[in-house]
Amino acid sequence: MVHTCCVSGCTVRSHDRKGKKMENGLSFHGFPAWKQREGAKLSELTKRRRMAWISAVGRPDIKFSNIPRYLKVCSRHFHSGKPSYEMDELNPDWFPTLNLGHCEVKATTSDRHARKLTRRHGSAVEGQAANTTVDQQVGEQVTESPEEVNNDNTAAEAVGEEQVGEADEETPGEELSKAANSGEEHEPAAKRQQLECYWCEQRREEINRLLQENRELRSELSKKQLDADFLKDDTEKVEYYTGLPCFVILLSLFNTVRPFLPASKDLSQFQMVLLTLMRLRLDLPVQHLCHLFNVSHKTLSNAFADTLDVLYARLKPMVSWPERHCLQAAMPPRFLETFGDRVAIIVDCFELGRERPSNLKAQAQSFSRHKGRHTMKYLIGVTPHGSISFISKGWGGRASDKHITENCGLLSNLLPGDVVLADRGFDIKDSVGMMCAEVQTPTFTKRRRQLDAKDVEDTRALAQLRVHVERVMGCMRNKYKMLHRTTPIQLLLPCEGEEVTRLDKVVYVCCSLLLCPALGSVAMVMKLVCHSQLTDKR
Missing domain, CATH: 3.30.420 (Nucleotidyltransferase; domain 5)
Structure with a gap:
């Protein structure tokens, strides 16, 4: 079926004039339905969305109650190429917003009022200059006949009546413009400036309020994110989530392994270390960790495996004879x-x-x-x-x-x-x-023998x-809950190119982390740095 975009000024078609489908990568989407039988909240939401689509398309022949199914909107009018989920009202693709061919932005009442004041102020200045010129001409032409003077007065009165009639036809937009309409010609410039400053002050207060609200929301969001700021200056959180005694040792451990951690698009390097320690410490389900860090299951599994390999390689020297x-x-x-x-x-x-x-x-x-x-x-x-x-x-x-x-x-x-x-x-x-x-x-000894x-x-x-x-074994098993679980078969397979399994690496890392508080962060870092230098020389 041939589809044509119904947005005004948009000429996108799904097929050419010969009936052959065009491979332009565009898709066509129908108007959202008004769902009246699925609850009051959803009914109101879908009604607003349908009205928003009609307003965005901007065609007077499209009515809310009856929209034909063949009327479609192409993907050029959406940021992501398709409409968003109907419950995601804050998404910019909740209704068409791009390449609409018209602009619904209208001048505000305050803007119209300011232009009206400027026009009337200019007219008043021109009228005063004209009156001054007429008075001078009248003073110079003393020999003018009374009939000509009467004709001039009659013409001036007619012009005045026209101006009064035009002024009566205009309607004020707000209460402030009503007050300004009475005696506009005699209103001082200071009062007009005071009105303009009032509106500027109102806008400035609203902008400051929105900026302060934005700062507060950003601060609240940073407290909820699982990163360094979430654990900083809170020893109880560090000990609960990672098993390490304080944030200083956690930061020393992170700085030791950071140069060897791979880059990730969805997780920072600190979050990779944190989620690995949280899984060892609390044995949280992978799906729960995916929700906490807002990543997919595959991304989290890869991050855990990569971080575990780095921790095993860098912390293995801690267990030494x-x-x-x-x-x-x-x-x-x-x-x-x-x-x-x-x-x-x-x-x-x-x-x-x-x-x-x-x-x-x-x-x-x-x-x-x-x-x-x-x-x-x-x-x-x-x-x-x-x-x-x-x-x-x-x-x-x-x-x-x-x-x-x-x-x-x-x-x-x-x-x-x-x-x-x-x-x-x-x-x-x-x-x-x-x-x-x-x-x-x-x-x-055998039984019954003392x-x-x-x-x-x-x-x-x-x-x-x-x-x-x-x-020591009891402390290790109690601190790292992952050692309590029934190990799946995947963790018992040998790692690629190595003779150890993933479970062997988990046990090594848990034993090494158990030694970190005993040795101290500085000693641990020095020992690992020396081992890294010897390994590089070899």
């Missing part, structure tokens, strides 16, 4: 009393729930008898003063503690004379004995010291 002299210098007194200065690490394993895989072999490898479900197991090592010094990759829940310890690379960091504190499930004395290191585990007094004291002392690793 300390030198022996550093351990001995910071050895707590309780460890010195029991084992001297030989304790190097306290090890334990923790498990994270995962989705059930479809492959039978993967199901057998990931099922944990201890938890009674499918899990991923990680080995964690803690120094005597409480910092995390080792994290293994993820293993299936069926893997034993001994198997993980012997194959995760932990034993290669031990030195002769080191003492390792572990639970009774870590039966690795034979493996560690080859390196001249010692493993201390609680004494394990321990000796010495074994009881040794086991109690070991349990009191080994509990530090459980406190």
